[in-house]
Amino acid sequence: MTALAGTGPLVRLCLRRDRLKLLIYVLVVGAIPIGMAAAYKVLYPTAAGLQAFADLSMSTPATVGMLGLIYAPTVGALTAWRAGLNGMFFIAPVSILLIVRYTRAEEAVGRRELLGGSVVGRQAPLTAALIVVCAVDLLLGVFIAAGLISLGLSAAGAVVMGLSAAAAGWVFAALAAVTAQLTVSPGPARGMALVMFALSWLVRAVGDLGRAQGLAWLSWLSPLGWVRLTRAFADEQWWVFVLFVALGAALAAMAYALSARRDLAAGILPVPVGPAEAAPALNSPRALAWRLHRGGLLGWSVAAAGFGLLLGIVGVSMAGFVDAPQMQAWAQRMGAHDAGDAFLFLTMFVLGQVISVYAILAALRLRSEEVEGRAEAVLATAVSRLRWALSHVTIAALGPAVLLIVLGLTIGLGYGLTAHNLVQDSPRLLHRTLLTLPAIWVVAGIAVALYGWLPRRAAALTWAAFAVFLALELGWELQQVSQSLFNISPFAHVHWSIQVTATPLLGLTALAAVLAAIGLLGLQRRDVG
Amino acid sequence: MTAAISASGLVKSFGRTRALDGLDLSVDTGAIHGFLGPNGAGKTTTLRILLGLLRADAGDVQLLGGDPWRDAVALHRRLAYVPGDVTLWPELSGGEVIDLLGRLRGGFDARRRASLLERFDLDPTKKCGTYSKGNRQKVALIAALASDVELLLLDEPTSGLDPLMEAQFREIVMEERAGNRTVLLSSHILAEVEAVCDRVTIVRAGRTVESGTLAELRHLTQTSVTAELAGPPSGLAELPGVHDLQVDGTRVRCQVDAGELNAVLGQLTAAGVRNLVTQPPTLEELFMRHYRTDAQAGDDPSRGHPEVAR
Numbered sequence: 077m078t079a080l081a082g083t084g085p086l087v088r089l090c091l092r093r094d095r096l097k098l099l100i101y102v103l104v105v106g107a108i109p110i111g112m113a114a115a116y117k118v119l120y121p122t123a124a125g126l127q128a129f130a131d132l133s134m135s136t137p138a139t140v141g142m143l144g145l146i147y148a149p150t151v152g153a154l155t156a157w158r159a160g161l162n163g164m165f166f167i168a169p170v171s172i173l174l175i176v177r178y179t180r181a182e183e184a185v186g187r188r189e190l191l192g193g194s195v196v197g198r199q200a201p202l203t204a205a206l207i208v209v210c211a212v213d214l215l216l217g218v219f220i221a222a223g224l225i226s227l228g229l230s231a232a233g234a235v236v237m238g239l240s241a242a243a244a245g246w247v248f249a250a251l252a253a254v255t256a257q258l259t260v261s262p263g264p265a266r267g268m269a270l271v272m273f274a275l276s277w278l279v280r281a282v283g284d285l286g287r288a289q290g291l292a293w294l295s296w297l298s299p300l301g302w303v304r305l306t307r308a309f310a311d312e313q314w315w316v317f318v319l320f321v322a323l324g325a326a327l328a329a330m331a332y333a334l335s336a337r338r339d340l341a342a343g344i345l346p347v348p349v350g351p352a353e354a355a356p357a358l359n360s361p362r363a364l365a366w367r368l369h370r371g372g373l374l375g376w377s378v379a380a381a382g383f384g385l386l387l388g389i390v391g392v393s394m395a396g397f398v399d400a401p402q403m404q405a406w407a408q409r410m411g412a413h414d415a416g417d418a419f420l421f422l423t424m425f426v427l428g429q430v431i432s433v434y435a436i437l438a439a440l441r442l443r444s445e446e447v448e449g450r451a452e453a454v455l456a457t458a459v460s461r462l463r464w465a466l467s468h469v470t471i472a473a474l475g476p477a478v479l480l481i482v483l484g485l486t487i488g489l490g491y492g493l494t495a496h497n498l499v500q501d502s503p504r505l506l507h508r509t510l511l512t513l514p515a516i517w518v519v520a521g522i523a524v525a526l527y528g529w530l531p532r533r534a535a536a537l538t539w540a541a542f543a544v545f546l547a548l549e550l551g552w553e554l555q556q557v558s559q560s561l562f563n564i565s566p567f568a569h570v571h572w573s574i575q576v577t578a579t580p581l582l583g584l585t586a587l588a589a590v591l592a593a594i595g596l597l598g599l600q601r602r603d604v605g
Numbered sequence: 606m607t608a609a610i611s612a613s614g615l616v617k618s619f620g621r622t623r624a625l626d627g628l629d630l631s632v633d634t635g636a637i638h639g640f641l642g643p644n645g646a647g648k649t650t651t652l653r654i655l656l657g658l659l660r661a662d663a664g665d666v667q668l669l670g671g672d673p674w675r676d677a678v679a680l681h682r683r684l685a686y687v688p689g690d691v692t693l694w695p696e697l698s699g700g701e702v703i704d705l706l707g708r709l710r711g712g713f714d715a716r717r718r719a720s721l722l723e724r725f726d727l728d729p730t731k732k733c734g735t736y737s738k739g740n741r742q743k744v745a746l747i748a749a750l751a752s753d754v755e756l757l758l759l760d761e762p763t764s765g766l767d768p769l770m771e772a773q774f775r776e777i778v779m780e781e782r783a784g785n786r787t788v789l790l791s792s793h794i795l796a797e798v799e800a801v802c803d804r805v806t807i808v809r810a811g812r813t814v815e816s817g818t819l820a821e822l823r824h825l826t827q828t829s830v831t832a833e834l835a836g837p838p839s840g841l842a843e844l845p846g847v848h849d850l851q852v853d854g855t856r857v858r859c860q861v862d863a864g865e866l867n868a869v870l871g872q873l874t875a876a877g878v879r880n881l882v883t884q885p886p887t888l889e890e891l892f893m894r895h896y897r898t899d900a901q902a903g904d905d906p907s908r909g910h911p912e913v914a915r
Contacts, residue, residue, distance in 0.1 A: 184734075260734075260735050261695060261732075261734045261735060263695075263734075347731065347732070347735050348732060349698065349730040349731060349732070350697065350698025350700070350701060350730055350731070350732050351698055351700060351701060351730065352698070352700040352729040352730045353700050353701070353704055353729070354700065354701040354702075354703075354704035354705050354708075355701075358701060358704065358705050358708075359705070359708040359709075360708075360709070361709070364694075364705060367694075367696075367697070368694060368696070371696070448692050449688060449690060449691075449692040450692050450693065450694060452653075452656075452658060452688060453688065453691075453692075453693070453706065453745070454706075454709060455656075455658060455677075456656050456658070456681060456685075456686040456688075457681055457706060457709035457710040457711075458678050458679075458681045458682040458709060458710055458711050459678070459681075459709050460677070460678045461677075603658065603659045603660060604658045604659070605653060605658050605659070
């Protein structure tokens, strides 16, 4: 039992560090299926409406690939379908990131060593991490089940749905517990577990899409397939939970075995090595910034390309449903020439806002470099503050442009190839995608301006400003916020529902440049570090 | 001789904390200058002002004939800095960081880089994210020492190094003396400063308390002697350089100035030594002994500042 000594205090330490974040996670991720169930009850009051929606969804390959199969045309079964795998996009990554945060990340920074000196058993940190994450996932499952029962859905279905979410979270937590034993630094441990998550998503997508070709068995190989195969609200298959528990227990046992035989702070896999000498090109702050950002930019580009292709293909199928009267009305309201276009404009705009997140992160890298003392190492050499800061600001400006181009090109490719009109569609869709760029630059400019003058609060205030812009937009769409108030947000001037002209684009670009210049001026004048 | 660094009356506050409170520092060109003080004395803040990362609230500072805040970039071509807490980019290898920092400084000596790698026994292919604190320290030291600069600013450079590497570091700094480089070595380890430095400035609570050559500060380097004798000792009190003598039967405790130890040992062996312990004073003891009144005033902010109301 000495291997587990100190588990209790460690559990309390994890909760003390993250209690607010964990609570928000449970409430937000739990609220999504409950909200969807409530929405479906209102949107589709008749059995015929539910049936039509289910038929429409099942005939679109993209939705089947993304969300799996619908097992029954009822509010409960549709909620389980729409929210089940959708929720896994939060639950699996959060479970993985939390486990790595509590185990490998602690070891990598040496805090685990600090605890190892006190009365903490060898297996206590791993055990505490698993207890906390599994308990939080279970709490989320209970919250989902309780919410669905309160809406009058069947208790058995609600419990199966909630439990599926929790059980899949356990499996990915146990998986992360294994990868956390393998590598010395936390990044690859997270990466390996997330790649496994992506693979199991892919395997079940192929299984669901290829069921007519006899590939349905593939879905049984993926824990994400099991999330749907428990068949909540459609003749529940309780025994599928045996699979979850067996795989989770096997992975956890493997994690414990690996943890028992390795040294503290050591990994199982060999430590990756780099070149003994720097490449000749690594000779300027700009080269350093590119080196630091290129991995992240590559990851974002791959994600943008994947989304782009998928969206392009889905856009065509949306255009195919243009006959439906609701769709036509919707497209007309948006001023797009058909429903497919309208759907793409909306999605591109939203993805443009997601790419703002990249721009903010790239700009705020200035602050993290400063806080962690790495800016000092560069600024103590013959590099001016301006040159150093510009190296990161350049990435924050050009990175989003690259991502939008990738997104626009892949959407055009997917759409053009499916609609057999590549030459005409690609430039049109690329052009529309790039319209959000000036608004993204303004958001990045705000980050730089705040970094220059209020470095300590820069991150919090930038995210707050971004959240306000999104909230104004939501309020405006619900007609609770006036146009003039919404105009505060840079996104108002490139909104997908309006005809964007050159003037606001130039205005936003100029504003972004002024904001960045103000920030760089502030940096010249203040203390660094 | 001209001064590589001259600072006088430096004041720097962070919010309500006064990190520097009128600090003076003067470093001669070509000297190895020790900058000694306990943790939190203001050593790092001073170095960061010298680098132009921080701007002093008051006081004058000159570095290599320029203003460190205004002429930062030009001055940084002529100096290299090793921070006390070295953080590096986890995705770069140690060798890459050494080359990058050297190039950003305006070039380095590849042969010297190779020899330093060997002497410090550092594997340059490892990613910085996997280095221990000591190895990160080595990366920064090699990058600094391999550059062809006039001035080295080293902030507690041996924290995290094992004793073998510490010895290696001292040896290399001694060689720098021949190369006519100026070195400002901040440290809280008295023995390290004693071993390599020509001159020493001692700071406490943001103020300079002593400055001079090691010979001038010799009174600070007393050895503490504790002995168990066969019989009662005689003649110790009359010897020069013996302080705080306590004799309890056959047990003797005293502080002995450097250079006077031989005579004291002669008296002790005459009485017959059963057990003998000699210890150089720790910096903490030094401060306890020499700056106690100063320390009390410094530790209690309300004293001497009647305007601070509770």
